[in-house]
Amino acid sequence: MILNNQLIVENIQYNYAKKNILQDVSFTCSNGIIALLGNNGAGKSTIMKIIAGMMKPAKGKVLLNNQSILTSQNYPIHKIGYLPQDFDIYGNVSGYDFLSYVYDIKKLKQPSKKQVLDELIAKFNLEEVIYKKFSSYSGGYKRRLGIAQAVLGEPKLIIIDEPSVGLDPIQRIEFRSYLAEISRTAITLISTHIIEDVELYSDEILILREQHIQFQGSVEQLIQLSTPHIYSANVQVDELIAFKKKVRTIEEKRISDTLIKVKFINNQGETFGNKEKEISLENAYVYFQNK
Amino acid sequence: MLQSLKSESKVIFYYFKVTSKSILTYIGIFLFTLLTFMRSSVVGESIFTFIDYNYVAFIFCNLFFSVSATQLMQKQLESTLFLERNLWQHVKRLYLTYFLMITVLCSFVIIFILFFNNPSTNYAFTLLGIIHFIVIFYSSNLVGVSIGICAGYFIKNELSTILTLLILGLFTAIPRIVAGKNDTLTALFSLYDDHQFIMTNTLVGILVNTSYLMDKLFLILLIITVALIVRFATYPKEKWLYSGLLLVVISSQLLILTNYSIPKFHYNYPTTLEQNYQIIEHNMNLTLSNKLKNQSTISLIPLEKTDTISLLLDDTFDVQQVRINEQTVSYQRSNHVVTIAYPFQAQQQVEVTIQYEGTVYIANNINFDTFYVSPLAINLPGDSFKWYPEAPAHTPINFNIKIGSSATIYSNLTQTQNFQFQGRAYSAHLFAGQYKIEEVDGIRYMLPINYQLSTIESYLQTILDSPTVSEEIKKVITDKTYQQLIVGIWPLEDGSDSIKMEGDTLLLNFI
Structure with missing residues (x-):
């Protein structure tokens, strides 16, 4: 039986150099992949670091299964996995040494360390490199080791900051399948600005904008929310510049040498164009950021 | 608790691997080992000479530890910080790791010392030599590690390595620059054996006296100071407590700096002292340990009726009591002279008993250990150093000396029993070491x-x-x-x- 975990983030406020970075950030989530979306500089990494206990908020609470993790004297690292954006370890030790270190520092109590590590290594296809120095790893192997260390000990919450950065398309597919598996038993909180990934794997989306969580829901809900406002029109190439001055375009697609299909946000009840039926998450996200 | 300790030791072992699997470590240990082996013949002379001469190897070792610590500290990995929670925890683990590495290297050198040691060295001196080596090896390397950690923490790029090398360079340069001009700075800032600036006294080995302890304490306090600065900067809790501690430690260092001194021998025994008596016999009940304690009983005959007689005794010693024929009498001390007040009658023999004690550690003008008394080494040449009350004019007298000491003592007097010497001589000389x-x-x-x-x-x-x-x-x-x-x-x-x-x-x- 898989236990459902619960993460509650309540009224988080974070200031830096007298600037308000986060204001009353609140959300609740449970097992599955939760994607935290936001433009660059919106404060995604700050939220992730606050939940990871690496930054102290000015205000607010973070509860994991009703236990406050920020106020507890010993942050429960055995219950939480963290993969930072720039995952790096000392280059002169092997991946095995590092996993072994993570196992020890988390004081995991599984009966056999070797068995646990061997299974993890096999699961993330790290056998080929695991005893080699980390400095010799390719970007893909580094990322795999990063996820492996984050999921070691079957944590209840896994925090992953910008997971797809630096991965090629094949590695991203591979990565998505790992995430799908680990999120069955844990809350997997991912911060990203790559919409395409979110569309493929996330169960829930959080959109961070102007220091607040502005949206929480599924991909479908976000699309649904934006559907009445996204229109499209076929525009002559020589009229495109003038058209773009009138509306906020979100996508352009070439139909022929002279014709472009333009998706745009219809906020002011423009009479031209038709309601768009094929709305992607990216379209919905851009709508949300501009509404 | 046990499980926690086990996990912690494994984490330390991880850092041990991180540190040891580096090209810097291979180079550092290779050079240290090479230079140490090149000194194998010196160990065959004396452990202390080896420790003195091998400072170049120590410098390489310090360089390795300090640069390694700098590089490990400046690389503040997010994954590590998440797992270890705070930088101070990380710093503590680094200290423990380097302590372990120093211990491993130190153990090899101890085996090396024991293997090549001069077979004439007795057990106690071997032990003292090894302890002296451990003190120097640990303190100098931990100073290097502390400098490295501190520089790596405050400057999180390659400049920190340059800063570390500069600071460590100062510790090597300052004692050399001020050698012969300022004993305090030479001794306190020297990370290695202080004898590197002067000839080693093989006979004494090393004197574990106040100066030695202050010197080593200064380095330990220096290590603590740097660690506290890092603690202060990395961990937000209990800042008042730690700033108070820092203040105490720095004050202690200043106290050592202002009070450190090496007692020097000055040739100022009075030469024109009147001698109105003749010494017949001199009995001593002497204890030679960290201090010299003596009950000196002199049979003398005043040559004329007089109210005072004067005996030479170095000012190093504190006279506790003077008795004449078992009666306590008054006395005065000034310029290495004990002047005893008593109505002395001409040609009437009296027994003068003087009880005194003092720490004997006197160097010559180039800080060479010259007169000393320790549980293992003794150098008390009677005519040059007034270590017992004696008449200004040298005449042969009968000595009868009972000694309490753990050292094997050699003397110009005849050994009649264990630690008992007798004989007629101008002066009594005692040596051990x-x-x-x-x-x-x-x-x-x-x-x-x-x-x-x-x-x-x-x-x-x-x-x-x-x-x-x-x-x-x-x-x-x-x-x-x-x-x-x-x-x-x-x-x-x-x-x-x-x-x-x-x-x-x-x-x-x-x-």
């Missing part, structure tokens, strides 16, 4: 353990051509009429001879 005994043609030679008898014999031959040595001594050397030869130490700056005859004993200066 790293000696080896050789007996050839019925003559006993007490030599420093790194000396060869052939070297001494050659030296004696050169003395025969010296115009400053008396004909009487030359005849003694030529005819080999001496029964024993003891190598000791006394200052020559006051015009003393480097070779002296006391009864059947030839005394040869080590310097």
Whole structure:
């Protein structure tokens, strides 16, 4: 039986150099992949670091299964996995040494360390490199080791900051399948600005904008929310510049040498164009950021 | 608890791997080992000489530890910070890791020392030498590690390595620059054996006295200071407590800086002191340990009726009581003289008992250990150093000395029982330390353990051509009429001879 975990983030406020970075950030989530979306500089990494206990908020609470993790004297690292954006370890030790270190520092109590590590290594296809120095790893192997260390000990919450950065398309597919598996038993909180990934794997989306969580829901809900406002029109190439001055375009697609299909946000009840039926998450996200 | 300790030791072991699996470590340990092995013949002379001469290897070792610590500290990995929670925890683990590495290297050197050690070195001196090595090795390397951690923390790029090298360079340069000009800075800022700036006294090994302890304490406090600064910067809690501690530690260092001194020998015994008595016999009940304690009973005959008599006794000693014929009398001290007040009658023999004690650690003008008393090493040449009350004019007297000491003592007087010496001589000389005994043609030679008898014999031959040595001594050397030869130490700056005859004993200066 898989236990459902619960993460509650309540009224988080974070200031830096007298600037308000986060204001009353609140959300609740449970097992599955939760994607935290936001433009660059919106404060995604700050939220992730606050939940990871690496930054102290000015205000607010973070509860994991009703236990406050920020106020507890010993942050429960055995219950939480963290993969930072720039995952790096000392280059002169092997991946095995590092996993072994993570196992020890988390004081995991599984009966056999070797068995646990061997299974993890096999699961993330790290056998080929695991005893080699980390400095010799390719970007893909580094990322795999990063996820492996984050999921070691079957944590209840896994925090992953910008997971797809630096991965090629094949590695991203591979990565998505790992995430799908680990999120069955844990809350997997991912911060990203790559919409395409979110569309493929996330169960829930959080959109961070102007220091607040502005949206929480599924991909479908976000699309649904934006559907009445996204229109499209076929525009002559020589009229495109003038058209773009009138509306906020979100996508352009070439139909022929002279014709472009333009998706745009219809906020002011423009009479031209038709309601768009094929709305992607990216379209919905851009709508949300501009509404 | 046990599980927690087990996990913690494994984490330390991870850092041990991180540190040891680096090219810097291979180079550092290779150079240290190479330089140490090149000194194997010096260990064969004396452990202390080895520690003194091997400072270049120590420098390489310090460089390795400090640069390694800098690089490990400046690389503040997010994954590590998440797992270890705070930087201070990380710093503590780094300290423990380097402590472990230092211990491993130190153990190898100890085995090396034991393997190549001079077979004439006795157990106690071997132990003292190893302890001295451990103190220097740990303190110098931990200073290096502390500098590295601190620089790596505050400057999180490659500049921190340059800063570390600069600071460590200062610790090597300052004692050299101020050597001979400022004893305090030379001793306190030297990470290695202080004797690197002067000739090593093999006979004494090392004196674990106040100066030595202050010197080493200064380095330990320095390590604590740097660690506290890092603690203060990395961990937000209990800042008041730690700033208070930092203040105490820095104040202690300043206290050491302002109070550190090496007692020096000055040749200012009075030469014009009136002697109105004649000493018949001198009995001593002497304890030689970290201090010299003596109950000196002198039988003397006043030559005239007088109210005072004066005896020479170095100001190093505190006189506790003076008795005459078991009656406590008053006395005065000034300029190495004890003046005793008593209605002395002409030709009426009295027994003067003087109880005194003092720490004997006196260096010459170049900080060479010259007069000393420790549980293992003793250098008390009677005529040069007034370590017992004596008359200004030298005349032969009967000595009867009972000694309490853990060292094997050599003297110009005859040993009648264990730690009991008797004989008629101008002065009583006592020596102990790293000696080896050789007996050839019925003559006993007490030599420093790194000396060869052939070297001494050659030296004696050169003395025969010296115009400053008396004909009487030359005849003694030529005819080999001496029964024993003891190598000791006394200052020559006051015009003393480097070779002296006391009864059947030839005394040869080590310097």
